[in-house]
Amino acid sequence: MTIEELNNLKQTSYNCILDLATPEGIHASGKTEAFGCIFGRDSFITILKLLRATAIQPDPELLAICKRTLLTHVGLQGKEVNIESGEQPGKFIHEYRVDKYERLINRPRPWYVYPDKKLRNYDSIDATPLGLIAIYNYWAQTQDTAFLLSALSSVEQGLQWIINYGDMDNDYLLEYELSKDRVHGGLVVQSWADSAASLANKNGELPPYPIAPVEVQGIAWLALTLWGEFYKEDNQYVKNVSFGNKLLTQAKNLKKRFNEQFIIESKGKRYLAQALDGNKKQISTITANPLICLWSAYVKNDKKECIINEEIVLELVDRAFMPDMFVSHAGIRTMSAESPTFNPTEQSYHTGSFWPMLNGLLIEGLENFGFISQADLLKQAMLQPLQHFGSPIEVYIEQNGTYGVYRSIWGQQSCANQAWSAAAAYDVLTHMFPPNTLI
Numbered sequence: 001m002t003i004e005e006l007n008n009l010k011q012t013s014y015n016c017i018l019d020l021a022t023p024e025g026i027h028a029s030g031k032t033e034a035f036g037c038i039f040g041r042d043s044f045i046t047i048l049k050l051l052r053a054t055a056i057q058p059d060p061e062l063l064a065i066c067k068r069t070l071l072t073h074v075g076l077q078g079k080e081v082n083i084e085s086g087e088q089p090g091k092f093i094h095e096y097r098v099d100k101y102e103r104l105i106n107r108p109r110p111w112y113v114y115p116d117k118k119l120r121n122y123d124s125i126d127a128t129p130l131g132l133i134a135i136y137n138y139w140a141q142t143q144d145t146a147f148l149l150s151a152l153s154s155v156e157q158g159l160q161w162i163i164n165y166g167d168m169d170n171d172y173l174l175e176y177e178l179s180k181d182r183v184h185g186g187l188v189v190q191s192w193a194d195s196a197a198s199l200a201n202k203n204g205e206l207p208p209y210p211i212a213p214v215e216v217q218g219i220a221w222l223a224l225t226l227w228g229e230f231y232k233e234d235n236q237y238v239k240n241v242s243f244g245n246k247l248l249t250q251a252k253n254l255k256k257r258f259n260e261q262f263i264i265e266s267k268g269k270r271y272l273a274q275a276l277d278g279n280k281k282q283i284s285t286i287t288a289n290p291l292i293c294l295w296s297a298y299v300k301n302d303k304k305e306c307i308i309n310e311e312i313v314l315e316l317v318d319r320a321f322m323p324d325m326f327v328s329h330a331g332i333r334t335m336s337a338e339s340p341t342f343n344p345t346e347q348s349y350h351t352g353s354f355w356p357m358l359n360g361l362l363i364e365g366l367e368n369f370g371f372i373s374q375a376d377l378l379k380q381a382m383l384q385p386l387q388h389f390g391s392p393i394e395v396y397i398e399q400n401g402t403y404g405v406y407r408s409i410w411g412q413q414s415c416a417n418q419a420w421s422a423a424a425a426y427d428v429l430t431h432m433f434p435p436n437t438l439i
Contacts, residue, residue: 001380005387010429013392016422017050017062025069029394029415038076038096040127041192042420043069044134045357049423051137052364053430066138067147073131074154078122078161083179084112086122086186090161092131094124094187109185123187124194125176126216128166129223132158133296136226148237156243159227162220163250168210172254173261173276174220177209191216191275192358193289193334198350199275202340207277214272217258218293221307224251225298259309262290269319270312286336288358291320294365304368317371320362330398331359331381344399346407353395353406356382360424379428392422 001009020027028035028042035042047066054062078091086094097104097119104111104119113119135155139148166174176190188206189199191213200206224247231244262272264284272290273282294313297306308316320326324337331354335342343351359382366375385396388403394415397404405414 001383001387006383006429006432009383009387010426012390013386013422013425013429016392016417017046017065017419017426020417020419020422021065023068025072026065026419028419030417033415033417034412035394035415035418036100037098038069038072038093040073040076040092040094041124041130042418043073044092044127044130045361046419046423047134048130048137049360049420049427051134051141053423053427055141057430057435063138063142066134067142067144070131070135070138070147070151074151076120077154077157082112082122083182084184085114085120086124086190087120088122088161088165090128090157090159091122091165092124092127092158093120093122094127094190095119095121104185107185109183111186112184121186123176123178123190125166125174125190125213126192126219128158128161129174129216129220132162132223132227133219136223136230145237152238155227159224159247162224163246166220172250172257173212174216175210175212175276175278177211177278191289193287193350195349195351197341197343198287198335199283200341207275207281207283209278211278212276213289214262214275214287215289215292215296217254217262218296218307221251221254221258222296222298224248224254229300255307258307263312266319267322269315271316271319272308285339285341286319286325288320288325288332288334288362290316291332291362291365292358294369295361297365297368306365306368313369317366317369317374321374321377326377326381327354327398328377328381329384329401330354330396330403331356331378331385332362334358344397346397346404347409348397349395349406349408353397354385355395355421356386356392357418357420357424360420360428363428379432382428383425386421386425389416391416392418392425394418394421 028039050062076093078087101119135151168175178186178188187194188196228244228247231240264271264273266286274285274287275283293306293308297304326332333352334350335352341351363375363378385403395406407413
């Protein structure tokens with residue numbers, strides 16, 4: 001790709017972010033597309049990517065979008081237990097719609113709509129730890145004291161949610177389930193790859209609840225570690241050493257349990273299971289999700305740590321770049337091409353497709369731990385399809401050297417303008433070139 005093409009792609013991504021911004025924050029996709037509303041997971045990953053970009057290329061407008069999005073999510077944070085929507089105290093929202101939710105309620109098991117006629121759904125296991133990381137990083141970068149003080153109560157509620165609700169069986173791992181007592185519909189898979197096909201076996205059967213996804217453990221570990229250190233510090237905002245120690249102990253035990261239970265072997269390399277099922281049995285499908293744990297790294301004194309024990313990181317990276325996972329002109333797949341549930345067709349949403357957001361996280365994770373050549377390969381692989389489509393597309397497939405969009409049997413297809421894709425591309429391009437070289 002030429003410098004001009006990269007410049008145009010960065011400008012397109014930047015314009016997309018501004019177009020998706022609203023007074024309440026940023027929508028996941030365009031108004032006429034499937035996800036034209038507030039989503040927790042999408043918002044927080046978008047914010048974290050924008051923060052990383054603005055750290056080297058300051059942009060007050062992007063920071064303002066991040067701030068108002070975070071404040072909106074603080075206002076939408078769960079206050080009570082409602083099994084019909086998945087709401088729990090301290091839990092950040094998954095999806096918020098004030099209108100245009102007909103496709104979610106005109107079905108055999110309609111989703112729950114609150115008495116105020118707004119759809120608030122909390123079926124996400126990772127929105128809360130992602131939100132906690134986003135709040136921390138926004139404050140750390142901007143030193144916005146007023147924001148921090150307004151968000152601290154929300155932070156403490158979110159941390160308590162991780163310990164009291166996210167860890168359903170007190171084994172330090174985070175799990176989710178769709179309550180058997182629930183009357184209304186909802187998401188049967190509540191991690192980022194939230195289609196049922198991503199977790200089902202070759203017979204279409206889902207594993208027993210509760211499910212503990214691999215990447216969620218790494219994200220939760222980081223959230224606990226960041227705020228644990230914060231509460232231990234003698235700062236002007238708050239000091240609660242006992243709470244800080246509690247969080248750090250939770251993180252330490254989570255890491256220990258994680259490395260005891262998630263490690264598998266694949267093609268002669270140590271790797272990590274996709275998840276644990278309700279019987280603590282490994283779901284051994286090879287996915288890209290373990291590498292998200294390299295993204296959720298804690299930095300202190302120029303040393304980086306993640307939930308994965310250091311001695312297996314190289315094997316993990318080597319496995320991810322084998323041909324069944326990595327395609328030089330498309331990126332790292334959501335799922336291995338050798339998986340029994342791999343789907344190479346246009347109906348692949350999370351079963352072998354490619355997501356710019358995912359690859360953007362993986363690039364950052366690789367760079368965190370010094371895998372620069374692998375990160376550079378992935379950058380080139382990620383940017384070529386975006387150039388082909390001419391927009392920050394949500395998801396795409398690749399077959400025999402040809403790119404295609406996702407199309408479901410119900411008519412849904414890849415969103416052309418997706419916030420976290422735009423933010424991922426903007427971040428990658430901002431770091432590839434010095435400020436003022438592009439835009």
